[in-house]
Amino acid sequence: MKPDSVIIELSPEFSVGAKQALQNTQLRRNMGKATQTIRAKRAAVVGEMHDWEALRDAGERIKADTMAHLDVYIEQLEQNISAAGGQVHWASTAAEANEIVKRLIQATESKHIIKVKSLTTDEIRLNEALEEAGITAIETDLAELIIQLAHEKSSHILVPAIHKNRSEIRELFQKAMNLPDLTDEPKELAAAARTFLREKFMTVKVATSGANFAIAETGSVCVVESEGNGRMCLTLPDVLITVMGIEKILPRWEDLGVFMQLLPRSSTGERMNPYTSIWTGVHPGDGPKEFHIVLLDNGRTQVLGDSVGRQTLHCIRCSACINICPVYERTGGHAYGSVYPGPIGAILTPQLVGTEHAASLPYASSLCGACYDVCPVKINIPEVLVHLRGRVVREKHTHVAGWLDPESIGMAGLAQVFGSRLSYEAAQSMGKLAQWPFVHEGYIENGPGPLGAWTAMRDLQAIPDQTFRQWWRERNVHDDNAQ
Amino acid sequence: MTTTRNRVLADIRKAITQGQRPDHQTHSFDVGGIVPQALSAEALVDMFAERVTEYKAWVGFCRMAGLSAAIAARLALAGSRYVIPADFPAAYLPQQEFVRDEQLSHDDIAAVDGVISLSALGIAQTGTIVLDAGVGQGRRVLTLLPDYHLCVVFAGTIVLTVPEAFTRLRASITERRAPLTFVSGPSATSDIELNRVEGVHGPRRLEVLIVDAPGH
Incomplete structure (x- = not known):
């Protein structure tokens, strides 16, 4: 593993974060309410699709095929984006990606950028890297804006401010936007964000985004969103820079039709999200005059090389596993100490940064399997969790201190006891007495x-x-x- | 640059040849999964209208001959200055002034009361309208900045499922390299307590006029 290549900021052990979070009763109330709302919505729209299981199978097969031939598809994508007037950049580490984005922005002489919500840019901590270069990144997604104004970290991949309720958001907006009379009516809060950001959309000339999908066959890139902030960033500025993990590729145009059924229903529990933008290179007279895409590895090829862990790369970041998880529902996202919380984070983060840097995360689960049942691309999360737990133990046993800790000694003792009928029955008799x-x-x-x-x-x-x-x-x- | 590219590609190749690598063939499995049950043309339009309405958009119906009158009736309610794509068919428009998009600035577009556009197709199952920069649809910013969007959908362009829509849209990408926008209701957010609230950055009012005609 290359820990220096990955810039996911990790907090202490999950159990420490979880204990702290569990003491916050407001947080538990907010989380309980939000996750129950979204679960009911998802169940309703998934229930009306009679071919849902066939769709999940199709999603899984498309992703497995993509991973097995990623080299072919990524070169095809590169070729088609270039042919359509886009510029393709490659980054094997977070630092390389940040450097590329920084230089592209500096070439425009803009001191500000507007951002479409992107987990990948959170993962590489792009905002912080740009800040060091004197460039201010303005988050335009409502929840990202809330987090940015509160100087907090995201607690959910889809709704980073899920841990905040409406009155907490009102207080924040009252101060930051100087609106003393603002109420906590969600419609009014959304309108406040609209006014606040409109001026930025109209004036800032550079935008960054992530990508939900990119089609190898056509060179098209797709961003799925709700608020219209994505459309603003993708069409108004002169320069658009997209940072995309290499696993987001789909081979064919029609494959996107499968994922546009799976994603909205699994994610926000809607038949379709309000807005989806699909662009192919530069469109003369319509939208940005320059389009750059940064293809990011940052630990992904390591995951690709692990036959059990590879399925983690199938993830389309819908958050269904997070919303259904009984552990996440109670602890919230901050306890996981990573931009990727919940069940998917518990398997993705340790693989990206190395299990030695996130050894507690594979244990942040009861292995109940609810995440596997709701996953739209059938990632067997419990299987990967157990696989990673094995890796954590094996890594511990590479040094003497690891063998000498009480758990290792206890487990070695148990292995002896369970090893033969005689010793097992003897232990039972002794246990009965003791x-x-x-x-x-x-x-x-x-x-x-x-x-x-x-x-x-x-x-x-x-x-x-x-x-x-x-x-x-x-x-x-x-x-x-x-x- | 080239060296990073080669390194990433080499890392990918190393990773995927570690296990059994299946032969590369364009996968041929059925990606739709659905055999759409036959719906009458009328039922298809009804489903589309019902699902668009569920997103809190207004939906109305008219015949081809009544299109300009129907547009006039809706516009009277919303404001007075409307922008239209440069190639919007004049025959569909009522007798009143419109701002044609002949290289308008973003500020000009943001200053109008609303926009009228045609559409590429509708998806009944999800209540979605797709714009593909075809005739009467204009560039993307046109249907984004104004707070009101009146969108004309021809009944004959409505399909039942998402995969059918993708099949039809293939040509827009491969032949015209068109940008696509899928619109399902007015802009909305689920960011406050995971409840859907309509009206953020895109048009806060979406109205859909379904015309009883195969296409324009």
Whole structure:
């Protein structure tokens, strides 16, 4: 892994962040309300598609095919974008991508850029890199604007300000936009953002965006959005710079038709999102005069090389897995300490930055599998989580201290116990004797030693007087007698 | 530049040849997944109208002969100055002044009360209008900056499903390299407590006039 090549800022262990978040009752109320709303909407619009499972299969196959031949498709994309008047740039690291974007902006002499919401530019921390060069990036998506004005970090990939309710947003806008009489009516809040940003749209000459999809066959790039801020940034400025992860490619034009069914329904729970823009290079007399696209690796080829982890690159960033996750619903996104929170973040972040830098994230899940069920491209998130947990343990065992920690010793002991029938049954008999001081009405509620951490949240069923093995043996004898 | 390009390509090749790499062939599986059940032309238009309405857009119907009168009736309600694409067919317009888009500045476009445009097609299943810069649709900024958009959709251009729309739109990309915009209702956001609120940066009022005709 190349940790220096990836600029995802990581906070401490997930368990630390989660504990902090769980104490914030306002946050838990906001999160509970928001995730329940979006789940119901998704379920309704997915339910009316009688071929939903076939669509998921198609989405999965298209993505698998794309990854298997990514070299062919990416060269095809490059060729077609160039032929249409666009300029293609390549970046293997976040730093390289930021440098390219910075130089392109400097060539225009603009000190400001308007931005379409983009996770990829969050991942490489483009805004911060530009700020160092004296360039101000203005976020134009409503939720991104809220986060930017509050100087906070995103907590959801689709709705970065999901953790804030309307009255918190009102307070923020009242101050930042100097609107003392603003109410917390969502319509009024949206109107305030409209007025605030209109002037920027009309004057700033450079925009950056991410991309939801790019079609190899035609060189077309697609941005899916709701508010119209995307359309503004994609059509009004003279120069457009798109930063796109190399995994966002689709081979053929018709493939996009599959994803334009899967994405809106999985994402905002709509039959279709309000606006989708698809452009192919430069369109004379219509929109930007210059179009640049930066194709970004930043750890993605490492993920591509792992046969189990590769499916992570199929992700279309819909956020259905985040909205359904019982862990995310309670902790919110900040606990994950990455721009990619929730189940997808728990598998994507450790693979991009290296498991050694995000060892707690593969454990930020109960492995309930709800994320897999809702994923529009059928990413088997629990499978990848378990795969990454294995990697974390193997990495720990590459040094002596890793072998000597209590968990490793405990697991080695258990491996011995479970290794043969004799030692397992002996351990059961011993356990029956040893457990008696802790058993209360058949349950252990406060376990001794390290077991205490486990029983702090749950009760452990005591080993019964008659174990299953004993019962089985006696049952057989009984049956023999009956014959 | 070239060296970075070659490095990324080499990393991709190394990664995908580590496992079993299937033969490269353009995948031929059915990407639609749907066999659209046959809908009568009338039912198709009804579904389209109903789903556009659900996005809180106004929907009206007229015959070809009544198109200019229908446009006049809607415009009377919205304001007085309207912009139209340079090639908007004069026959569809009522007797009143319009601002034709002959290289208008962004400020000029933002200053009008609304815009009238035609469309490439409609998608019934999702209540979507697609603009492909064809006749009467204009450049993208025209249907973006004004706060009111009156969009004319010809009944014959309405398809049932998203894949059907993509099949029809292929030529717009490959033959004209046209920019496409999919519009499903007025601009909206779900960013405040994940509830949909209509009206952010794009036109806050969208009105759709469905004309009982195969096309223009």
